[in-house]
Amino acid sequence: xxxxxxxxxxxxxxxxxxxxxxxxxxxxxxxxxxxxxxxxxxxxxxxxxxxxxxxxxxxxxxxxxxxxxxxxxxxxxxxxxxxxxxxxxxxxxxxxxxxxxxxxxxxxxxxxxxxxxxxxxxxxxxxxxxxxxxxxxxxxxxxxxxxxxxxxxxxxxxxxxxxxxxxxxxxxxxxxxxxxxxxxxxxxxxxxxxxxxxxxxxxxxxxxxxxxxxxxxxxxxxxxxxxxxxxxxxxxxxxxxxxxxxxxxxxxxxxxxxxxxxxxxxxxxxxxxxxxxxxxxxxxxxxxxxxxxxxxxxxxxxxxxxxxxxxxxxxxxxxxxxxxxxxxxxxxxxxxxxxxxxxxxxxxxxxxxxxxxxxxxxxxxxxxxxxxxxxxxxxxxxxxxxxxxxxxxxxxxxxxxxxxxxxxxxxxxxxxxxxxxxxxxxxxxxxxxxxxxxxxxxxxxxxxxxxxxxxxxxxxxxxxxxxxxxxxxxxxxxxxxxxxxxxxxxxxxxxxxxxxxxxxxxxxxxxxxxxxxxxxxxxxxxxxxxxxxxxxxxxxxxxxxxxxxxxxxxxxxxxxxxxxxxxxxxxxxxxxxxxxxxxxxxxxxxxxxxxxxxxxxxxxxxxxxxxxxxxxxxxxxxxxxxxxxxxxxxxxxxxxxxxxxxxxxxxxxxxxxxxxxxxxxxxxxxxxxxxxxxxxxxxxxxxxxxxxxxxxxxxxxxxxxxxxxxxxxxxxxxxxxxxxxxxxxxxxxxx
Amino acid sequence: xxxxxxxxxxxxxxxxxxxxxxxxxxxxxxxxxxxxxxxxxxxxxxxxxxxxxxxxxxxxxxxxxxxxxxxxxxxxxxx
Numbered sequence: 001x002x003x004x005x006x007x008x009x010x011x012x013x014x015x016x017x018x019x020x021x022x023x024x025x026x027x028x029x030x031x032x033x034x035x036x037x038x039x040x041x042x043x044x045x046x047x048x049x050x051x052x053x054x055x056x057x058x059x060x061x062x063x064x065x066x067x068x069x070x071x072x073x074x075x076x077x078x079x080x081x082x083x084x085x086x087x088x089x090x091x092x093x094x095x096x097x098x099x100x101x102x103x104x105x106x107x108x109x110x111x112x113x114x115x116x117x118x119x120x121x122x123x124x125x126x127x128x129x130x131x132x133x134x135x136x137x138x139x140x141x142x143x144x145x146x147x148x149x150x151x152x153x154x155x156x157x158x159x160x161x162x163x164x165x166x167x168x169x170x171x172x173x174x175x176x177x178x179x180x181x182x183x184x185x186x187x188x189x190x191x192x193x194x195x196x197x198x199x200x201x202x203x204x205x206x207x208x209x210x211x212x213x214x215x216x217x218x219x220x221x222x223x224x225x226x227x228x229x230x231x232x233x234x235x236x237x238x239x240x241x242x243x244x245x246x247x248x249x250x251x252x253x254x255x256x257x258x259x260x261x262x263x264x265x266x267x268x269x270x271x272x273x274x275x276x277x278x279x280x281x282x283x284x285x286x287x288x289x290x291x292x293x294x295x296x297x298x299x300x301x302x303x304x305x306x307x308x309x310x311x312x313x314x315x316x317x318x319x320x321x322x323x324x325x326x327x328x329x330x331x332x333x334x335x336x337x338x339x340x341x342x343x344x345x346x347x348x349x350x351x352x353x354x355x356x357x358x359x360x361x362x363x364x365x366x367x368x369x370x371x372x373x374x375x376x377x378x379x380x381x382x383x384x385x386x387x388x389x390x391x392x393x394x395x396x397x398x399x400x401x402x403x404x405x406x407x408x409x410x411x412x413x414x415x416x417x418x419x420x421x422x423x424x425x426x427x428x429x430x431x432x433x434x435x436x437x438x439x440x441x442x443x444x445x446x447x448x449x450x451x452x453x454x455x456x457x458x459x460x461x462x463x464x465x466x467x468x469x470x471x472x473x474x475x476x477x478x479x480x481x482x483x484x485x486x487x488x489x490x491x492x493x494x495x496x497x498x499x500x501x502x503x504x505x506x507x508x509x510x511x512x513x514x515x516x517x518x519x520x521x522x523x524x525x526x527x528x529x530x531x532x533x534x535x536x537x538x539x540x541x542x543x544x545x546x547x548x549x550x551x552x553x554x555x556x557x558x559x560x561x562x563x564x565x566x567x568x569x570x571x572x573x574x575x576x577x578x579x580x581x582x583x584x585x586x587x588x589x590x591x592x593x594x595x596x597x598x599x600x601x602x603x604x605x606x607x608x609x610x611x612x613x614x615x616x617x618x619x620x621x622x623x624x625x626x627x628x629x630x631x632x633x634x635x636x637x638x639x640x641x642x643x644x645x646x647x648x649x650x651x652x653x654x655x656x657x658x659x660x661x662x663x664x665x666x667x668x669x670x671x672x673x674x675x676x677x678x679x680x681x682x683x684x685x686x687x688x689x690x691x692x693x694x695x696x697x698x699x700x701x702x703x704x705x706x707x708x709x710x711x712x713x714x715x716x717x718x719x720x721x722x723x724x725x726x727x728x729x730x731x732x733x734x735x
Numbered sequence: 736x737x738x739x740x741x742x743x744x745x746x747x748x749x750x751x752x753x754x755x756x757x758x759x760x761x762x763x764x765x766x767x768x769x770x771x772x773x774x775x776x777x778x779x780x781x782x783x784x785x786x787x788x789x790x791x792x793x794x795x796x797x798x799x800x801x802x803x804x805x806x807x808x809x810x811x812x813x814x
Binding site: 060061063065091092093094095098123125211247249251252255256259260263283284287291293294296385386388389390392494495496497498499500501502 | 762
């Protein structure tokens with residue numbers, strides 16, 4: 001037999017731990033369409049019952065303010081699970097029962113899993129489950145999700161509820177005479193008109209109208225405009241009255257009475273404290289140090305720096321391993337296939353593309369593992385607490401600091417894991433602003449470009465310039481966030497009413513499930529798109545190929561050179577020897593020069609080359625010639641590609657991004673380049689469109705609309721800045 | 736006994752909430768966390784830059800920004 005269960009509860013009540021405990025690896029994570037709330041489902045078999053469990057997002061309440069709450073409520077009313085397991089933190093029982101009240105009012109068949117009995121006991125609290133069960137008239141099973149104790153009883157209880165008593169029975173909680181009368185009148189209207197009664201119990205609808213629940217009000221308007229408006233008008237009258245006579249909103253009265261109801265139950269001996277409750281808990285002792293005014297920030301910086309080190313240094317080895325595997329694969333294909341389009345596409349399009357997708361996997365895994373430790377232990381909430389005052393100035397949230405650091409706040413990060421790290425932010429507008437500004441940071445791929453240009457033009461002050469540009473990235477990103485929050489993402493700050501959960505040791509199992517979930521989502525969701533764009537970019541920089549006569553011209557030049565040498569030199573070169581004689585070496589160099597000219601001509605003839613050339617007159621405003629333009633187009637694939645594309649555009653052959661000294665020298669001696677152009681180019685490269693992997697991640701974490709916004713806004717913004725720098729610099733003759 | 740604004744409370748000071756005068760999302764967020772009239776709170780500390788503030792409420796710890804704490808009036812013992 002099949003059973004549907006849902007798991008509801010407060011954040012930090014141990015919901016995920018219980019879910020992992022019950023379903024193990026048999027879970028599936030997806031996204032609700034259009035929002036970033038995870039949809040987690042798992043299954044298990046118990047006593048011949050095939051049970052599907054949905055892990056609802058953790059919420060403190062069931063109003064319609066956040067995406068999480070909407071998802072939770074919609075699931076309950078639309079899916080109508082056979083039983084809802086309401087996980088309640090016994091050590092924080094009073095607040096946890098607030099959600100329980102709302103579940104009872106909705107009428108879902110509830111079973112309370114009273115979690116963290118061990119923590120409560122350690123705090124000297126005794127929570128009588130049996131008594132609570134009698135008073136609430138709902139089955140209560142004491143459990144410890146972390147150790148797994150009570151699982152058998154829990155499942156038994158769930159099956160009993162689901163099979164024998166799975167009726168929907170709304171509970172009536174009294175809200176005092178005034179509101180109870182108002183509710184009765186509302187219920188009368190609702191029942192007379194059969195209003196929304198297929199979805200919600202009538203009393204529930206009435207309460208939600210009094211609470212001004214946006215989603216329900218909107219639903220009411222579409223169901224029956226006239227009744228909806230009638231109810232709304234009635235509620236306005238009630239609200240005016242209570243505001244006049246008692247100076248409170250009805251929703252405040254409702255909340256007060258819910259807590260009153262909870263207190264009245266707990267006071268009947270459900271909770272007894274064995275010793276002084278004001279005693280310092282271990283967690284508070286830790287907080288005395290970790291959030292200390294002076295030591296706290298220092299420790300935080302150290303922790304964030306370690307997370308950064310852990311993510312980027314420890315993942316170096318697997319990243320290098322992947323890289324060498326893909327270059328080995330490229331080499332194999334290179335030696336197996338004949339030269340031509342097919343080979344070029346396989347190597348430059350497919351293998352580099354797949355390599356590009358998978359190259360980020362170790363980074364993402366390491367970062368999420370690190371963040372999972374911080375999140376599960378409770379430290380991340382402290383970071384938000386300490387940083388909030390600063391980030392709030394820019395319309396962001398204390399939790400924004402993590403994505404900024406990971407993206408390159410310490411130069412050398414990566415925006416892809418940075419964007420994925422914004423998931424820890426639960427305030428939608430602050431999250432979007434963070435998402436859109438982290439690509440401004442100096443990621444690891446921009447560093448070789450910075451190194452090239454700074455090395456070529458400001459060699460004597462390398463370190464200072466590097467530091468200056470890291471600082472500039474922070475300033476620009478934060479001010480851009482401020483601009484976004486006062487324009488496209490305008491709105492009041494999301495309340496910072498946040499819980500500082502007690503410190504806990506993360507469970508290894510939880511950490512691994514966490515890490516794997518998110519990594520897998522990246523591979524699945526971003527992977528295919530990234531591969532597609534990679535092939536597209538390859539095509540842009542390859543097609544159309546040079547016309548036959550041009551190609552033949554290069555071949556002829558090469559033949560001419562070969563013809564003018566001795567037979568011995570020709571033999572040496574044809575044999576592909578390593579150690580060439582002086583004569584042969586000179587010929588070899590001449591041939592290579594022609595090859596480089598050919599690749600350059602090829603690149604210029606391609607679509608990307610034509611676009612770059614076509615825009616030259618325009619980009620000259622910022623001092624960029626067609627060569628730079630092509631390189632910048634290539635930079636959309638990955639910023640470090642700018643170096644190699646510049647190399648090709650300057651007929652330098654293949655330039656290694658990490659060994660670009662000769663290219664630097666070439667740029668220094670080029671008429672089109674000087675210090676002002678270098679600064680202008682640096683600024684453009686730092687702030688223009690993020691690489692497409694980042695764009696895809698932005699799209700997957702928000703929407704394609706925002707991804708497109710990021711692409712165009714950043715490019716225009718960067719161009720305006722670069723132009724300003726170039727024009728002013730040239731005017732002052734600083735070049 | 737005296738009624739003061741939550742923002743004015745000192746570290747380690749305790750009191751009982753008398754009123755929460757704010758509606759909308761902020762009001763709801765404050766109330767759902769148990770900050771309703773009658774609840775006892777203790778100021779546990781403040782962030783390094785003096786804002787937000789951390790409170791002990793119903794056996795848990797909550798944080799609030801100072802401008803959010805402004806809506807909450809607390810009854811405290813006179814010293």
